[in-house]
Structure formats: C-alpha cells, structure tokens
Amino acid sequence: MIPKILHFIWIGDASLTPHAHLASWVSAHPGWTIKLWDEAALAASTWRCRSQIDAARAIDIRQAVDWMRFEILCVEGGVVADADSFCVTPIGDDLLSNQAFACWSDETNRPGVLSTALLGARPKHPVLEMLLTTPKGGATAQRAAASAAERFNRLWSACDFQGLLTLPSHTFLSARRAAAGEGANGRVIALHEEATTRGIVEQLHRMRNPFETAASVNGQGESDGAGGTRGQSPLIDVVCVAYKRYGPLKVLLQCxxxxxxxxxxxxxxHDGPDSSFEQIVRDFEQQAPGRILHSNSSARFNDYGHSLREHGLQHVAAPYVLITNDDNYYVPRAMEYIAEAIAAEDPDVVMFDMVHSHENPGLRRAPSYSYFPTEYSRNNIDIGAAVVRTELARRAGFRDKGFAGDATYFEDIARAKGSPLRVAKIPRVLFVHN
Known part of the structure; x- marks a missing residue:
C-alpha cells in the first residue's frame, strides 16, 4: 500500500500559505499524516537533488517544487498534492493499493503527458529512484533542473512496471476546466487553482472555497439574488453526521x-468505514464539486455523532455552521431565509421552527410529525433547527457525548458568549426532523 501520508510544498512567503486549501485535505483525510514542506524544511533536510532544486528555483519555482516532490515521494512515499488545490473527494484505498499513480495533464491538448500536481507512490519506487540519479553526459544542474517533469514523463512511459496507475485529467480538475463544466461524469479528487499560471498566488491565502475568483477575494463578488454571492466564500458550513441511512441521506443531500x-x-x-456511503456521496459530489465533501472515521464512535461533530467544527471556515443528521430535510428556501436573518440582525444564533417526527417531542403532548415551535432552551430546540456563529460553536464543542448532548451544546454556546446571546428567530418551518 502507498502510505497514508499527505505532503504539501510551499516555499516562498509563508504569509501567503493557502491554509483553507490545505484544511480541505486535512478534513477529508482523518487519520492521515500531514506534512507541509516549507522553507524551514527545505533548509533543514538533506536533499539528493539539492543542486537541481537550487538551479531550478532560479528558473521557475514550480520546477524546484517538482524536484522536491519527487525526492519526498522516493524517500517517504505517500501522496503529494499541489498546495493550491481544494480536496472534494478523499483518496481511497483503490488508489493506495497501487505501486504509484498520477493524472494525465490534458488528454485533448496535451495527450500522453502526465501532470505532477497529484502524485502517489510507495517509498523507493524504481521510477523515482531513476529520476533522482544524476543525469549522464555531463548535464549541468541548470539543464537537469529544467527537465524534471520531462524526465519523469519519459521514465514513466519507458518503464513497464506493474501497478503504475494513470488517472483521467479531471481527477485533479483545473479551475478553468471546472468552470467550463468538465468533470461531471467522473471522480474528482480536487479542484486545482493553477495559481502561478493564473497569477493569483498572492490571493490564495484569502480564498475560503474553490468557487472564489480573484475579484471576489477583493470584495467584488456578484450577487446571485438569493442570499448568496457567486464567487464568494460560503456563509454557512453544514456539518452532517451519517450512519447507514442511505435513502434519507440522498434526500438530505438533494434538499x-x-x-x-x-x-x-x-x-x-460517516461514523465508521462504509463503501455504500462513499458511493452515494461521490455521486452527489460530482453534481456540485467543492460544495459537498465527505469522509469516514477509521472506526465507529457510536456516541450520537458528537465526536464527529466536534471534528467537523475544527475543519469549517464559514462564519456560521449548521449541524444536522443524515435523515433530516430542509425546505428549498431555508438557506435564503437564514441569510436574510443574518444580514438583518447579525445574530449569534438563528433559530427556526420545525416539524418533529417523535411522539410527544420535548415532553409536549403531540403526535409525531406535528408542528414544533422552537425556543432557546432544553427540550425546546433540536440541533438541526439552528445556525450558530462558528467561533461560538467551536468554543462550546461537545463535552457531553450522551443522549442529551445537543441540549448541552446549546447551553455551552450561551456560556461561551458570556454577554447576552443574540438570537434571531425565523417564524417559519424550515426543517423536518426524521
């Protein structure tokens, strides 16, 4: 197996590190080892290809990064992904079971050429070992540096090793091609900004999702007329915990x-590994690349979803968060109404009424699937019936992992605020609890 290590390389100005991009990979790969190779790591490590790295850096920093990625994979193994990419689908064991894998660059415009933006390999892979061997014939370091990707492609083509997997180019989909609607009919692991080519390296660190543009991070996003903005970061991150409820999960994602x-x-x-869950969510991810992300925990927590909720809170970036379950449903204008309430009142919490599936919910005498007006108090609110300011939700967390953990969460949000909590109430049914 290729080891579960994710490597990222960011040399140059550390203040420009695209942390939101890297966080998308971390969120999608719980349990993996994550390594960021920066200027300090470059200086502290002993490199077989040090002369090539130094010479390449004087020509094009991308060529220096190529040499680093080849040596990192040769020594440690794992997966190297360009740092200016957003992960939308976790890397599965079907890829890790190979000796190595890479993506085609562009089957139409660059047929037969492999991209170096996403590479996976076991340690000491023969192609990488040969690649790092000093070029014969007295080639200068500068010449060797400039040909790193070319040497990689020649060796890959020439070596008939078993277990070398080539993936379609849309697996690591460029922002340009995603905007043109490509990738809808296949697995997309990540959306690639191509920041150096597009001249947006200095803007990456301000981006929060793969739909932002250079204009939007400078405050020039265009309104979509429905409580959102094209090209801007999401207002609400939805954290959903799932466990083997496949039909209801499809309803939630479709809503x-x-x-x-x-x-x-x-x-x-998902609470524990589940291949059926993986397939369902991947199908939805193809309909909205970058808008729906998923992962499995390596083992089941079986604690009402609270551990996974807490994990999710550490990996969201939007100003507000909605925590829900895989069997719930939201009306089509729910996010629109919530956005209007946020814009009007700048609240800490936005609550809305619901239909509750339980008999006598919240100690009330009522049949199942009856109207349930919410209040901000124990027994009178469900976790899926409120959007909370992310900073407060993180501070509250889920210290109570029991049946009443939802109620404790809301009480801890109020404590975390200290001063009076600003609660906005939408007098509409936006949510069906199942």
Missing part, C-alpha cells in the same frame, strides 16, 4: 442542492 441560495457548503462524516 441542499435544491436550495435557492448558493451560500452553503456541506461536510458529511
């Missing part, structure tokens, strides 16, 4: 895709 506002992003976490 999110049906929203009239494009101001959300969903992170779906």
């Amino acid at each position: 999110l895709l049906n929203q009239t506002a494009s101001n959300w992003r969903a992170h779906v976490y």
Whole structure:
C-alpha cells in the first residue's frame, strides 16, 4: 500500500500559505499524516537533488517544487498534492493499493503527458529512484533542473512496471476546466487553482472555497439574488453526521442542492468505514464539486455523532455552521431565509421552527410529525433547527457525548458568549426532523 501520508510544498512567503486549501485535505483525510514542506524544511533536510532544486528555483519555482516532490515521494512515499488545490473527494484505498499513480495533464491538448500536481507512490519506487540519479553526459544542474517533469514523463512511459496507475485529467480538475463544466461524469479528487499560471498566488491565502475568483477575494463578488454571492466564500458550513441511512441521506443531500441560495457548503462524516456511503456521496459530489465533501472515521464512535461533530467544527471556515443528521430535510428556501436573518440582525444564533417526527417531542403532548415551535432552551430546540456563529460553536464543542448532548451544546454556546446571546428567530418551518 502507498502510505497514508499527505505532503504539501510551499516555499516562498509563508504569509501567503493557502491554509483553507490545505484544511480541505486535512478534513477529508482523518487519520492521515500531514506534512507541509516549507522553507524551514527545505533548509533543514538533506536533499539528493539539492543542486537541481537550487538551479531550478532560479528558473521557475514550480520546477524546484517538482524536484522536491519527487525526492519526498522516493524517500517517504505517500501522496503529494499541489498546495493550491481544494480536496472534494478523499483518496481511497483503490488508489493506495497501487505501486504509484498520477493524472494525465490534458488528454485533448496535451495527450500522453502526465501532470505532477497529484502524485502517489510507495517509498523507493524504481521510477523515482531513476529520476533522482544524476543525469549522464555531463548535464549541468541548470539543464537537469529544467527537465524534471520531462524526465519523469519519459521514465514513466519507458518503464513497464506493474501497478503504475494513470488517472483521467479531471481527477485533479483545473479551475478553468471546472468552470467550463468538465468533470461531471467522473471522480474528482480536487479542484486545482493553477495559481502561478493564473497569477493569483498572492490571493490564495484569502480564498475560503474553490468557487472564489480573484475579484471576489477583493470584495467584488456578484450577487446571485438569493442570499448568496457567486464567487464568494460560503456563509454557512453544514456539518452532517451519517450512519447507514442511505435513502434519507440522498434526500438530505438533494434538499441542499435544491436550495435557492448558493451560500452553503456541506461536510458529511460517516461514523465508521462504509463503501455504500462513499458511493452515494461521490455521486452527489460530482453534481456540485467543492460544495459537498465527505469522509469516514477509521472506526465507529457510536456516541450520537458528537465526536464527529466536534471534528467537523475544527475543519469549517464559514462564519456560521449548521449541524444536522443524515435523515433530516430542509425546505428549498431555508438557506435564503437564514441569510436574510443574518444580514438583518447579525445574530449569534438563528433559530427556526420545525416539524418533529417523535411522539410527544420535548415532553409536549403531540403526535409525531406535528408542528414544533422552537425556543432557546432544553427540550425546546433540536440541533438541526439552528445556525450558530462558528467561533461560538467551536468554543462550546461537545463535552457531553450522551443522549442529551445537543441540549448541552446549546447551553455551552450561551456560556461561551458570556454577554447576552443574540438570537434571531425565523417564524417559519424550515426543517423536518426524521
């Protein structure tokens, strides 16, 4: 197996490190080792190809990064992904079971050429060992540096090793091609900004999702007329915990895709490994690359989803967060109405009424699937019936992992605020609890 190590390389100005991009990979790969190779790591490490790195850096920093990625994989193994990419689908064991894998660059415009933006390999792979061997014939370091990607492609083509997997170019999909609607019919692991080519390296660190543009991070996003903005970060991150409820999960994901506002992003976490869950969510991810993300925990927590919720809170970036379950449903204008309440009142919490599936919910005498007006108090609110300011939700966390953990979460949010909590109430039924 290729080891579960994710490597990223960012040499140059550390203040420009695209942390939101890297966080998308971390969120999608719980349990993996994550390594960031920066200027300090470059200086502290002993490199077989040090002369090539130094010479390449004087020509094009991307060529220096190529030499680093080849040596890192040769020594440690794992997966190297360009740092200016957003992960939308976790790397599965079907890829890690190979000796190595890479993506085609562009089957139409650059047929037969492999991209170096996403590479996976076991340690000491023969192609990488040969690549790092000093070029014969007295080639200068500068000449060797300039030909790193070319040497990689020649060796890959020439070596008939078993276990070398080539993936379609849309697996690591460029922002340009995603905008043109490509990648809808296959697995997309990440969306690639191509920041150096597009001249947006200095803007990457301000981006929070793969739909932002150079204009939007400078405050020039265009309104979509429904509580969202094209090209801007999401207003609401949805954290959803799932466990083997496949039909209801499809309903939840479809109701999110049906929203009239494009101001959300969903992170779906399954409690333990589950291949059926993986397939369902991947199908939805293809419909909205970068808007729906998913991962499995390596083992089941079986604690009402609270551990996964807490994990999710550490990996969201939007100003507000909605925590929900895989069997719930939201009306098509839910995100629109929530956005209007946030814009009007700048609240800490936005609550809305619901239909509750339980008999006598919250100690009330009522049949199942009856109207349930919410209040900010124990027994009178469900976790899926409120959007919370992310900073407060993180501070509250889920210290109570029991049945009443939802109620404790809301009480801890009020404590975390200290001063009076600003609660906005939408007098509409936006949510069906199942």
